[in-house]
Amino acid sequence: MLPIDGEIDLEGTINLGEDPYETNCTEGNVYYLENSxxxxxxxxxxxxxxxxxxxxxxxxxxxxxxxxxxxxxxxxxxxxxxxxxxxxxxxxxxxxxxxxxxxxxxxxxxxxxxxxxxxxxxxxxxxxxGDTQCQSRSGCPCQDNILQIDCSSKYCPVPTCVHPIKPIGHCCKICGGYIFFDITKSFDIMEFKELVEKIVESYGSDKLEYHIGRLPNDKVQLVIVDKDEYEGTSAEVLNTINYNMKEHWVEGTKYAQISGSPLYKSGMAGKIFISMFFLVVCTIGMIYVYYYKVPEIRYPMMGRSLPTFLARIQRRSDSVVSLTRRDSVMTSTGRTAFRNPLYDSKRGRVQVEEEVTPQ
Structure with a gap:
């Protein structure tokens, strides 16, 4: 017999290719299977x-x-x-x-x-x-001696939530929620299971999966996940259970954690902000264009002499108001001109005297 750490060394040669001396060997493929x-x-x-x-x-x-x-x-x-x-x-x-x-x-x-x-x-x-059954009202752990789990062969998919969680005993981070707490001597694990089942059914038991584990040293852990793709329902359920838990169940530490919103919803706030920003900018631009007309740029007509500069930009095009001297000469343009008699003219200024009437 060989010892546990013994080995056998085999000496020889391996020839690759066709053996010219072998005439009765049929060709085929040979596969090496690794021992599981x-x-x-x-x-x-x-x-x-x-x-x-x-x-x-x-x-x-x-x-x-x-x-x-x-x-x-x-x-x-x-x-x-x-x-x-x-x-x-x-x-x-x-x-x-x-x-x-x-x-x-x-x-x-x-x-x-x-x-x-x-x-x-x-x-x-x-x-x-041996055949044993749990007789404790608060439940029994899976094993009294917890093994160090080998996670080397565990495949961990990429979580589809913003803040993945890692409950006690999990090799991978997951999406969902969990509660971990120290139990009292009066803790009834069946009563706790009834509360969890009632709340899970109110949200839809076909959408969720949960596990209640009794751990050594008087501890209990509840893990809830979405059955299919993570939508955040398990996080809502965990919050509801955490709120409705009875105070006499918990003694000492109580820790709850949820994984947050799904990844496809995580960028909605930023997208909404960017959309609103561009909407406001476009609205302001339209208001500016409406109240402040875009300068008119005139181009010369084809066939005429081309000016060396563009027409002057006029921002006010409705009317032109100019201020002139009162002694300036008014030229007739075919329209009737009215003069103010209070000003000097060829007829002279009209004198207005104040008359005091005796009482």
Missing amino acids: KASWAQANVWSSTKFNKATPDTERVPCSDDIVEFPANIQTTVTLPELPQHVRYIQVGDQQFTSATKFYNYVITGSDQPIQFFLNTLYSVGLVI
Whole structure:
């Protein structure tokens, strides 16, 4: 037997091309398939009907009341957990293991099985197998020992909101909202779930997904996301739940965070401001043109002598008023001229005397 960290060195040569001495070989393509490796604490390894978009990665591993199944038609190597994890029982193909001892014997003797299990320690599989049920009114955490989740294989899409959030236990930033708070001894997790379900249904349960997680050290986390594309509904629902939570549920820290508006709505305020700005500028320009006429520029007629300058710009074109001396000579233009008799003329000035009437 080889040690865990042992290796085998093979010496030889690889010849590329056709072998002239081989006459019975049919041509074809040969592909090298990489051995599949996974870790118990690796994100996106486990699947379950109870998972949704709001489920944190730390709670996507088997919980204490879960049945762990490994299909018989897969070939993989699984690294077992370092910290003790409690599960109901383990199913590998057609074999069922209800105790850690039986599973350990299978692991160390199953070298010819398609599913290989890698031990972190030589004498333990890191699992506690047995049927347990939560008896606490405030709920029970998924596991008492939270594993350090390996997020290296997790694909994180680009969030479609202004301020993405990252709830406790999530590998990626998401759009939605979450509440994290310390619970009191009188906290009833079923009562809290009824409040969440009632508010979610009022907004439309077909549009939202949520997850309520009971964490160690008397903490609870609620995560809400939009089921399809983020529209901001989950953020509104979280605010409503936060407002309607009962005071006797919370003791100490209470933290709520939402991700804000969708990205396609984030630039609406700026677009509206720019549109209004140009509208005001155009309105002012139209008013200016209306009250202050644009200067008239006359061009010479074709066929006549071209002046060396353009016509003088006249900003007032309605009428011309000029001031003249009163002794200037008035020339007749065919119209009748009226003179003011109070001014000097050939007839002389009219004398007006004041008469005092005795009383």
